[in-house]
Amino acid sequence: MRVLASAPAKIILFGEHSVVYGKPAIAAAIDLRTYVWAEFNDSGAIKIEARDIRVPGLTVSFSEDEIYFESDYGRAAEVLSYVRQAIELVRDEADANGRGITVSITSQIPVGAGLGSSAAVAVATIGAVSKLLGLELTKEEIGKLGHRVELLVQGASSGIDPTVSAIGGFIHYEKGNFEHLPFMELPIVVGYTGSSGSTRELVAMVKQTREEMPDVIEPILAAMGRIVGRARDVLLSDLDEEVRFARLGRLMNINHGLLDALGVSTKKLSELVYAARTAGALGAKITGAGGGGCMYALAPEKQSEVATAITIAGGTPMITRISGEGLRVEEVLP
Numbered sequence: 001m002r003v004l005a006s007a008p009a010k011i012i013l014f015g016e017h018s019v020v021y022g023k024p025a026i027a028a029a030i031d032l033r034t035y036v037w038a039e040f041n042d043s044g045a046i047k048i049e050a051r052d053i054r055v056p057g058l059t060v061s062f063s064e065d066e067i068y069f070e071s072d073y074g075r076a077a078e079v080l081s082y083v084r085q086a087i088e089l090v091r092d093e094a095d096a097n098g099r100g101i102t103v104s105i106t107s108q109i110p111v112g113a114g115l116g117s118s119a120a121v122a123v124a125t126i127g128a129v130s131k132l133l134g135l136e137l138t139k140e141e142i143g144k145l146g147h148r149v150e151l152l153v154q155g156a157s158s159g160i161d162p163t164v165s166a167i168g169g170f171i172h173y174e175k176g177n178f179e180h181l182p183f184m185e186l187p188i189v190v191g192y193t194g195s196s197g198s199t200r201e202l203v204a205m206v207k208q209t210r211e212e213m214p215d216v217i218e219p220i221l222a223a224m225g226r227i228v229g230r231a232r233d234v235l236l237s238d239l240d241e242e243v244r245f246a247r248l249g250r251l252m253n254i255n256h257g258l259l260d261a262l263g264v265s266t267k268k269l270s271e272l273v274y275a276a277r278t279a280g281a282l283g284a285k286i287t288g289a290g291g292g293g294c295m296y297a298l299a300p301e302k303q304s305e306v307a308t309a310i311t312i313a314g315g316t317p318m319i320t321r322i323s324g325e326g327l328r329v330e331e332v333l334p
C-alpha cells in the first residue's frame with residue numbers, strides 16, 4: 001500500500017511576536033504544498049527520500065543509493081528531523097514500533113522562509129503515515145501531533161503553524177485556543193528576501209528588549225494585540241470587499257511599523273514592503289519572525305504590478321492564494 005498526503009504552507013497575517021506574550025494572532029494556509037508518499041519497507045527502519053525540499057543554496061543530488069549534499073547541510077538535516085519525529089510519533093500512536101516505513105518528500109515551500117515548511121512537512125508526514133497504519137485521526141488531532149513534533153525538534157512553539165497547515169483557511173489563535181474564521185479570497189503577493197532569519201534568535205532578541213524597557217515595549221505588544229482584534233472584526237464583518245481590503249491594508253501597515261520598532265525588520269524586508277506599497281498594494285508587512293524570510297502585500301487588482309516591483313527590489317515574488325484546504329490525502333494505492 002502507498003499513500004500520498006499533502007499539507008500547505010502558511011503566512012501569519014497579523015500578530016507575530018506579540019503572540020509569544022499571550023496576544024492573539026491570525027494566520028492563513030496558502031496554496032504552496034509539501035507532498036509526502038509513505039509506504040512500508042521490509043527493513044524495519046525509517047527511510048526518508050528528500051526528492052526536492054527547496055533549501056536555499058542547497059543542492060541535493062542522488063546517484064543510486066548515495067545522496068550528495070552541497071552547501072547548507074544543517075538546514076536539510078533539520079527538515080529531516082521533523083519527518084523522523086513525525087513518523088516515530090505516529091508509529092507510537094498506532095502501536096507499530098519497528099514497522100519499516102519509507103517516505104518520499106517533494107515540496108513547493110522554501111525552507112527557512114517563515115512560510116511554515118517544517119510544520120507542513122510534519123503534518124503531511126503524519127497524514128500519510130497515519131493513513132498507511134490505519135489510524136483514524138481528525139485534522140485537529142493531526143495538528144496537535146504536529147505541534148508535538150515541533151516541540152520535540154525546536155523545544156518551543158506556539159502551535160499555530162501545524163494547526164493552520166492541518167486545518168487550512170484562516171485561524172485566529174489566542175493562548176492555545178484556535179478559532180476557524182470564515183474563508184475568503186485575499187489577493188496577496190508574498191515576497192521572499194532570499195535569506196532566512198532565525199525565529200529562535202529573533203524571539204530572544206524581542207524578549208531581551210522587553211525585559212530592558214518594558215514601559216516602551218509593552219504598549220507596542222498591546223497595540224499589536226488590538227490590531228489583531230480589529231483585523232478579526234473586519235474578517236468576520238459583512239462589509240463591502242473594497243472597504244474590507246482597505247481596512248486590512250491599513251492594519252497591515254501599522255503592524256509592520258510596530259514590528260520594525262521591535263527591531264525584526266531588515267533593510268531588504270523594508271525595501272520589499274515599500275516597493276509593494278508604491279506599486280499599489282493597500283498594505284504590506286513582514287510575515288513570520290522577520291530578520292529575512294518573507295513579507296506579504298494585499299494587492300487587489302495589482303498583484304502582477306506588485307510582483308514586478310518586488311522583483312525589481314531584489315526579492316522573489318509568489319502570487320499565491322489562501323488555501324481553504326489543510327491536510328489532504330491525495331491518493332491511496334493498493
Ligand code: PMV
Nearest residue numbers: 016017019114158199288289
Ligand atoms: O518563523 P515563523 O514564520 O514560524 O514565525 C514565528 C512567529 C513568532 O511569533 C515570531 C514566534 C511564535 O512562536 O509564534
